[in-house]
Amino acid sequence: MxxxxxxxxxxxxxxxxxxxxxxxxxxxxxxxxxxxxxxxxxxxxxxxxxxxxxxxxxxxxxxxxxxxxxxxxxxxxxxxxxxxxxxxxxxxxxxxxxxxxxxxxxxxxxxxxxxxxxxxxxxxxxxxxxxxxxxxxxxxxxxxxxxxxxxxxxxxxxxxxxxxxxxxxxxxxxxGTPALLRTIAGEVRFGGAVPESGRYAGGTFQRGGSLAGVTEPAREDVPVTAAGLATAIRRVTGTDVVVEDLREPRDFTDQAxxxxxxxxxxxxxxxxxxxxxxxxxxxxxxxxxxxxxxxxxxxxxxxxxxxxxxxxxxxxxxxxxxxxxxxxxxxxxxxxxxxxxxxxxxxxxxxxxxxxxxxxxxxxxxxGVDQRYELPYPTTGPVGRHSPDVELVDEHGVRTRLHEHLRTGRGLLVVTPEQRVNYATDRVRILTATNTGPWLVRPDGVVAWAEGDRQSLEVALDTWFPAG
Ligand SMILES: Cc1cc2nc3c(=O)[nH]c(=O)nc-3n(C[C@H](O)[C@H](O)[C@H](O)COP(=O)(O)OP(=O)(O)OC[C@H]3O[C@@H](n4cnc5c(N)ncnc54)[C@H](O)[C@@H]3O)c2cc1C
Structure with missing residues (x-):
């Protein structure tokens, strides 16, 4: 291999x-x-x-x-x-x-x-x-x-x-669905007057900094060139423009x-x-x-x-x-x-x-922060969701953020100092914190288990971190 x-x-x-x-x-x-x-x-x-x-x-x-x-x-x-x-x-x-x-x-x-x-x-x-x-x-x-x-x-x-x-x-x-709209845009240098950004009868014209472009009902016959963009702007806004230069051309549709x-x-x-x-x-x-x-x-x-x-x-x-x-x-x-x-x-x-x-x-x-994954066991509260970067306080009062403990890409079980013995495992890293209940975080930041008994923790560990 x-x-x-x-x-x-x-x-x-x-x-x-x-x-x-x-x-x-x-x-x-x-x-x-x-x-x-x-x-x-x-x-x-x-x-x-x-x-x-x-x-x-x-x-x-x-x-x-x-x-x-x-x-x-x-x-x-x-x-x-x-x-x-x-x-x-x-x-x-x-x-x-x-x-x-x-x-x-x-x-x-x-x-x-x-x-x-x-x-x-x-x-x-x-x-x-x-x-x-x-x-x-x-x-x-x-x-x-x-x-x-x-x-x-x-x-x-x-x-x-x-x-x-x-x-x-x-x-x-x-x-999926074919394109309804097409956008062509890029870094544009205009010669002469340019219409205001906004919605027009033929579509949308947008300009900000040197970036400009149009979005209109999808059509195939728009070459992504300075001349093609000028024609499209005219079609959308009804105004003649001179596009002297088009760099970093972008051409995309909304096909899904x-x-x-x-x-x-x-x-x-x-x-x-x-x-x-x-x-x-x-x-x-x-x-x-x-x-x-x-x-x-x-x-x-x-x-x-x-x-x-x-x-x-x-x-x-x-x-x-x-x-x-x-x-x-x-x-x-x-x-x-x-x-x-x-x-x-x-x-x-x-x-x-x-x-x-x-x-x-x-x-x-x-x-997408509110999305919950369907896990192969019942999920409530934060379980199945990506955890925010919460603050954790250890028994010495030291404050850290969740992200600091996931750098190695291992799973993480956060427990209070008193729970450490009850929830002991060698399949993930264990971290003690005084300000949160017990919870298990996958390497991708998804909460895999929270606030349950030892048996439900075993189910989550077997699912995501099976014993070698
Ligand atoms: C105008 C525009 C604005 C956008 N703005 C945003 C935004 O603000 N935020 C956002 O989240 N997303 C945005 N997106 C979407 C975002 O750019 C894409 O979702 C992103 O590039 C996808 O990354 P990717 O790695 O999947 O694919 P790509 O970035 O397309 O990378 C694919 C790579 O594969 C290579 N490749 C292709 N075929 C082969 C092959 N046969 N063999 C070897 N290599 C190959 C390509 O050369 C390329 O390097 C925007 C897209 C566009 C067009």
Missing amino acids: DADVIVVGAGPVGLLLAAEVRLGGGRAVVLERLAEPAPERKARGIGALATEALWRRGLGPQLEAADPEGARDFARDHGTELGHFADIHKLVPDPLRRGTKIWQPDLERLLTAHAEALGVRILRGHEVVAVEADADQVTVVAKTFEGEQRLCADYLVGCDGGRSTVRKLAGFGFP RQADTYRRGRVLLAGDAAHVHSPSGGQGLNLGLVDAMNLGWKLAAVLRGAAPALLDTYTRERHPAAEAVLRNTRAQSALLAPGPHVDALRDIVGELMDIPAVNRYFGELLS
Whole structure:
């Protein structure tokens, strides 16, 4: 075997997944077709769940350092610091579950360094063109500058983006809805007057800083060139503009599709390879990074001897999470379509967002913090949810945060000093705290058990941390 796990794609999701496998003791190799990292500034931020996940792996200070500049860029381009649902910028941030504003290439640099520091091999200039999987192993063929190379591993994960080759070659279904809207945008230099940002009869025109673009009912005949953008702006706004220069062109639709399962035997999917949808509300990268956190430690556990059925909990937990994002992005697309009926609906949704509870509802819809995984035993309270980064106080009064104790990627059982004997186990790390009841946290930050008796704790430990 060339590795325990081959990850296809050195985008943010592939990089984090490989790092997680390595953290759990597995050998991971990443195959990336590009010779150099892509410079495109697609995502400009990650949500609370991905932010908390990266803090748990020690990357918090770098995120904190990037955030102010990212926030400034966001405010410059959108004219407000508030987040949005369907471009209705009214979302008040939740101070306890904060996301991070960081441009995607900066995040990818950070994750590359993190993965390499853990010992992940990243092979650039390796484009996967064939996949063979049987009961014992998986083999890929990669096209490289020196010719074709075959690599074998126990598992293969396609993190190769929305047009995933792995997904197609391994026969995953990818059902969903076709594009309703198409956006073309980029860094634009205009010559002469430019219309105001806003909704028009033909669609939406947006301009902030040097970024400008249009969203209109999907059509195929719009070349992503300076001339194509000028024509589209005219069609949408009715105004003639001169586009002197278009750089970093972006072209995306709101088609919404999701793999029917995320695992077929030894082949799995994560990130955009598993789900595509409109970027409205900036959720794709967040979703994909949480996929990686969910899958990485499970793969590592299976490589160490846990039953492969543990991997099926990945689809069970993450498929509904993407389904929820597809649902809310479809709703956003409906609200972004042009026309007076939609204008009226937007007014009403905007008025509803002025109600604090509704504002919170929309925020949680986009962040996913309220989602609860279905676990193979009854769940109540925090069980099945991602834990916030709570404060823990030990018996000496020392205050720490949860993320500081999850850096090694092991499970964590938090107990009071008096409970330590009753709940003793060597399957996870044990931490004493005086300010919380007993609870068990998985390496991905999900609360696996809380406040139950020893027997229910054993069920949770057997499920997630089976004895070697
Ligand atoms: C304009 C725009 C704005 C966005 N804004 C946000 C935002 O603010 N917040 C957010 O959370 N999300 C946002 N997104 C979504 C986000 O960019 C994606 O969800 C994210 O890039 C997915 O990461 P990934 O690692 O799954 O895939 P990708 O980033 O697409 O990486 C896939 C990698 O696989 C490689 N690859 C592909 N095929 C092969 C092959 N056959 N062999 C080897 N390598 C291969 C590619 O070269 C690439 O490096 C935005 C998207 C767009 C288009």
